Amino acid sequence: MDLVQQFNALIWSWSETLSALRRRVGLQPLLIYAAAQLAALAILAFFAYPPFASTVAPLIRWRLGEAALHYPTCFLALRASFGQADVVLSVLLGGVASAAAVWLFSSYYTGGDGRVRDGWREAFGRYAPVLLAAVVAMVLVQLVSRVPTTFWGHWADERPMRFRLVRMAAIAVVLAVQGLFVYAIPYIMLGGRRVGGAIGGSIALAFKNPVTTYLIVAVPTVLELLPAWLTRNGATIATRFAPEGLAVVLVVWVIVILYTSYFTLGAATRFFLYATQNEGVAGTAKRPGRPETGGE
Amino acid sequence: MRSYRYRATRRVAVLALIGALVVGLAGCGGEELTQRYRAERMAWQVRTLERAMAENPDIATDETVAKVMDAHREIIERFPPPTSIDDTTPPEVVDVARISAASRLALATLLMNRATPETADESLRETMGLLESVRDGYSFDRTLSIDAGTRLAGLREMTGDFSGAIDELGDLLDRWPPAIDEEGDAPDMRILRLPLRRATSYAVRGMPDQAERVFREVHATYESWASTWAGTPTGEAALRMNADAYTAQGRWVEAIAVYEEFEATYGDDANRPSTWLALAEIYGTRLQDERTSREYYERISESYPETKSAATADVALALLDIGDGRHEKARERLTSVIERFGDEESIAATAKQHRAASYEIEGRWDSAIAEYSALAAEFPTTMYGLAAPLRIVNIYDGMGETAAGATALDEAVMSYERVIRDFGGTPAEMAARNYMIQTRVRQEAWSDAASLLSETASRFPEAQAAAGMLMQAADIYVEELSRPDLARELLQAVVERYPEHDAAERAAGMLESLDE
Numbered sequence: 151m152d153l154v155q156q157f158n159a160l161i162w163s164w165s166e167t168l169s170a171l172r173r174r175v176g177l178q179p180l181l182i183y184a185a186a187q188l189a190a191l192a193i194l195a196f197f198a199y200p201p202f203a204s205t206v207a208p209l210i211r212w213r214l215g216e217a218a219l220h221y222p223t224c225f226l227a228l229r230a231s232f233g234q235a236d237v238v239l240s241v242l243l244g245g246v247a248s249a250a251a252v253w254l255f256s257s258y259y260t261g262g263d264g265r266v267r268d269g270w271r272e273a274f275g276r277y278a279p280v281l282l283a284a285v286v287a288m289v290l291v292q293l294v295s296r297v298p299t300t301f302w303g304h305w306a307d308e309r310p311m312r313f314r315l316v317r318m319a320a321i322a323v324v325l326a327v328q329g330l331f332v333y334a335i336p337y338i339m340l341g342g343r344r345v346g347g348a349i350g351g352s353i354a355l356a357f358k359n360p361v362t363t364y365l366i367v368a369v370p371t372v373l374e375l376l377p378a379w380l381t382r383n384g385a386t387i388a389t390r391f392a393p394e395g396l397a398v399v400l401v402v403w404v405i406v407i408l409y410t411s412y413f414t415l416g417a418a419t420r421f422f423l424y425a426t427q428n429e430g431v432a433g434t435a436k437r438p439g440r441p442e443t444g445g446e
Numbered sequence: 447m448r449s450y451r452y453r454a455t456r457r458v459a460v461l462a463l464i465g466a467l468v469v470g471l472a473g474c475g476g477e478e479l480t481q482r483y484r485a486e487r488m489a490w491q492v493r494t495l496e497r498a499m500a501e502n503p504d505i506a507t508d509e510t511v512a513k514v515m516d517a518h519r520e521i522i523e524r525f526p527p528p529t530s531i532d533d534t535t536p537p538e539v540v541d542v543a544r545i546s547a548a549s550r551l552a553l554a555t556l557l558m559n560r561a562t563p564e565t566a567d568e569s570l571r572e573t574m575g576l577l578e579s580v581r582d583g584y585s586f587d588r589t590l591s592i593d594a595g596t597r598l599a600g601l602r603e604m605t606g607d608f609s610g611a612i613d614e615l616g617d618l619l620d621r622w623p624p625a626i627d628e629e630g631d632a633p634d635m636r637i638l639r640l641p642l643r644r645a646t647s648y649a650v651r652g653m654p655d656q657a658e659r660v661f662r663e664v665h666a667t668y669e670s671w672a673s674t675w676a677g678t679p680t681g682e683a684a685l686r687m688n689a690d691a692y693t694a695q696g697r698w699v700e701a702i703a704v705y706e707e708f709e710a711t712y713g714d715d716a717n718r719p720s721t722w723l724a725l726a727e728i729y730g731t732r733l734q735d736e737r738t739s740r741e742y743y744e745r746i747s748e749s750y751p752e753t754k755s756a757a758t759a760d761v762a763l764a765l766l767d768i769g770d771g772r773h774e775k776a777r778e779r780l781t782s783v784i785e786r787f788g789d790e791e792s793i794a795a796t797a798k799q800h801r802a803a804s805y806e807i808e809g810r811w812d813s814a815i816a817e818y819s820a821l822a823a824e825f826p827t828t829m830y831g832l833a834a835p836l837r838i839v840n841i842y843d844g845m846g847e848t849a850a851g852a853t854a855l856d857e858a859v860m861s862y863e864r865v866i867r868d869f870g871g872t873p874a875e876m877a878a879r880n881y882m883i884q885t886r887v888r889q890e891a892w893s894d895a896a897s898l899l900s901e902t903a904s905r906f907p908e909a910q911a912a913a914g915m916l917m918q919a920a921d922i923y924v925e926e927l928s929r930p931d932l933a934r935e936l937l938q939a940v941v942e943r944y945p946e947h948d949a950a951e952r953a954a955g956m957l958e959s960l961d962e
Contacts, residue, residue: 198482222486389494
């Protein structure tokens, strides 16, 4: 697809996602995942109270050190502890929830009437490949996101401006990596491919349509800028208002992530169905739809 | 179908049992962490309030302070002193104990600061109780124990229990060695200062014989510490304290000998300037050996020009030059100090003051006035900056220039008004108000002077001078403004608010004479 077609496909995918959102299609699996995130956040925030004082607290001490168990540092460390918990959660539950959402989106886009229960059943039926694809994507994302502090960490004090630029570049690369894997779950769920084939197919599709793919992943991420900025200024929030305010910021973040994921998965599934309609992917049979390109 | 349901409910039941078991087991333990979290949270909340009050004195109302005190009391109540602390005690328990002790110390401070004549006795009792509880209940913690002990000694001394204070300091000395670590790398200056403090307490109270005896013990203690921890920072501090003890005792020759021994043993770039400064001051002001004193000052100035000791040395050398009539040279030195230490307010203001005084001594009035004006403008909240506007008035008065003197008085008023407005709530405000009162009195603006006196006394009711200010305002109302009614109100206020103050008796006498 040329550039205009790619933009057109992107906007069309988003408009279809909006239409799906109006009917709350595919929202339930992501809501369950968000609920699990909120539960994890609550457990981490209340680590000092029974029964978590003897179970969660040692884990926090192991991962983040003794300081993370003191008030108010525990709230400053909440972003890090929640981030680590979310890595596990996103692999174990996030992958399968995304898979169920993709199946439900596909059913809606192709004119089907897939029930939520069916979406979960289909997703759990492919739990192993979904989990594997999620692990591979997560490992790569974690590796790339750690590059700036690993190699240029000393710039944080010496050359803060340059370090900020490196971090921004790393975020751009992380988004690109996520873009490469964004069609892996649709390939597993809708194309019936195995992990290797799904990842290969996803990368190939992303390379064929780089603009659409990158923007599908990157644009919703803009929503995360505000909570990200708030957590970066955690110390100010803690001293000016209350340390507990940082937990509230993370709750907002979870909600933002819910919608970010929704728009990414919704648009990716829509675009995936359109782009693979000639590959005989399951679920594209009834109503593939197509964007008005004008160029064809 | 029934079988499926049965299987399903059985699964749920088994899962529920396992869950309950896990939660039950997990629920055991961790109470120490919970307690610490609660204690830290309460301490953080009270600290936030204290910080807000420190940043914005306007919110430090009686109500807010009472809230802070109540919060400390709640912490103390909920977290009593630990029964015992040893190596096996969980760190969380130790942390909670420290938080509770810190609240006890903070409450003790607030009680003493907020005490009024009516509540003084009760506050003192409660404060002593709190400090004793920290000293006895938290003896596992060196910092807390020493803090409580030294404050108890101070309170005992203040209330006339001198022997109690001496015993308190003695107990601390017996209990804690002068080094925090066994190697002597971390000297504890609070302990190191205690022997000298004991001795000076006797000297200050006019007990020279006992002071002499204690000073002998002091030197013995410091010498013993210096030899026990020889070659370590603790040994270094002990030797230095011994020199300071000889200085405090006025035994200049011994002081010089120990300072010289100190320099020979531990002298380095960090401590040499202050050692030379001490030697220069002893030679100059005590032994009247100006030549040696000057030599030391010059050595500091030349070897360590960027240190604050060098600034002090240069100012001292400039004063010597001024004394010898070498004003140009003195001012050059002072200018160099101002250039090097312009950001150090007290140093720069001192140098400017002496430069202005040098012009004044030379009779170069315009330059002196310009210098004092700059001093007032650039360092308005320093001791010299605050005094400068009135110095200008004095110069004009000395020159017999009445009109210029009157203008200078008006300018002084404006200058003090600015400080009062811009630095409200700081010590500079009180000082500026005092100068403003002097200015108003010199202007014979009696009404303004009286209003300012009573306003200042109301704004700083705890100040030592508050009762005296009310008395002075009452005097002005009687003598200058013929308003005995207003004077009576103020005198009544002195009698009621400051019954223990000397002024109360005079106020009562004045009230009687006014009634007649």
